[in-house]
Amino acid sequence: MLTVRAPATSANLGSGFDVFGVALDRPADIVRVEKAERTTIEVTGVGARYIPEDPERNTVGAVAEALDAPAHIRIDKGVRPASGLGSSAASAAAAAVALNELYDRGHTREELVPVAAEGEAVVSGDAHADNVAPAILGGFTVVTDDGVTSVDADLPLVACLPDIVVSTRDARGVVPERVSMTDLVATVGNAATLVAGMARNDARLVGRGMDDPVVTPARAALIDGYDAVCEAAREAGAHGVTISGAGPAVLAVCRPGGRRDVATAMVDAFEATGTEAVAYLSRVGEGSTVYR
Ligand SMILES: Nc1ncnc2c1ncn2[C@@H]1O[C@H](COP(=O)(O)OP(=O)(O)OP(=O)(O)O)[C@@H](O)[C@H]1O
Ligand SMILES: N[C@@H](CCO)C(=O)O
Numbered sequence: 001m002l003t004v005r006a007p008a009t010s011a012n013l014g015s016g017f018d019v020f021g022v023a024l025d026r027p028a029d030i031v032r033v034e035k036a037e038r039t040t041i042e043v044t045g046v047g048a049r050y051i052p053e054d055p056e057r058n059t060v061g062a063v064a065e066a067l068d069a070p071a072h073i074r075i076d077k078g079v080r081p082a083s084g085l086g087s088s089a090a091s092a093a094a095a096a097v098a099l100n101e102l103y104d105r106g107h108t109r110e111e112l113v114p115v116a117a118e119g120e121a122v123v124s125g126d127a128h129a130d131n132v133a134p135a136i137l138g139g140f141t142v143v144t145d146d147g148v149t150s151v152d153a154d155l156p157l158v159a160c161l162p163d164i165v166v167s168t169r170d171a172r173g174v175v176p177e178r179v180s181m182t183d184l185v186a187t188v189g190n191a192a193t194l195v196a197g198m199a200r201n202d203a204r205l206v207g208r209g210m211d212d213p214v215v216t217p218a219r220a221a222l223i224d225g226y227d228a229v230c231e232a233a234r235e236a237g238a239h240g241v242t243i244s245g246a247g248p249a250v251l252a253v254c255r256p257g258g259r260r261d262v263a264t265a266m267v268d269a270f271e272a273t274g275t276e277a278v279a280y281l282s283r284v285g286e287g288s289t290v291y292r
Pocket of ligand 1: 084088244
């Protein structure tokens, strides 16, 4: 038996829709694999009752199929499904790393990114890799059709998760099909600023680069209280705030020592709109870890 821990992740970071992602240091999924004649799946933990055990409908089933690695796969969920914290990706990433080792397939971590992305296609219809890349490699990642680039970064983060559900499939349905040249120029500028900030571990620059005039405004309506939560986080000292992945979690980049105030302000702002929320005090974290 082989065990792998894969972390929650936050995709997009505002200006990098379907491109940027960052590993959080918590929460995480734990996946255990054993060789078997055919793939079977058992799910326990947070939100387990909403997650199918049918290999055709679970992200890890698609990964086992892609690696031709049938196994009994036990998933202990730490990342709530439909959270915007890369729940489906955490399981897929852990399964890709675990089955690659179990069957000695010899793929590099970078090669496992598109394999794990096959799992994402099962749930949202698209094999986007912006959550699985940081869940496998750790740090801040940039995915394009040509591959993945990762940058080690060290920044204080808060991920605030309200007690509502937004499915990635629904959130992709409201993304505008076209952008104006003005919005394109603003987005490129912000994305470039964010990458420079990550390379320099500069939270202020990262926060500035998180602004996004296209996807985030279209999705904000799916999260009750989103504008108030952003305002509260900024007033409490956050350098930047945006929707985490497809939501409903909201990600804030903080100054050193500033996470607790930001977390409290975000939870209180959600609760003022009648929605309970939890906040994870986090940082940019590591990718998947193998335990033998
Ligand atoms: N191993 C898995 N873990 C979690 N969810 C899974 C898994 N396999 C299938 N699913 C399904 O995927 C859906 C959740 O995925 P979704 O992409 O909507 O949320 P997320 O992964 O938390 O968010 P995001 O990708 O925005 O960060 C649920 O319907 C769930 O049943
Ligand atoms: N980039 C994806 C992440 C969610 O899986 C989205 O925002 O739809």
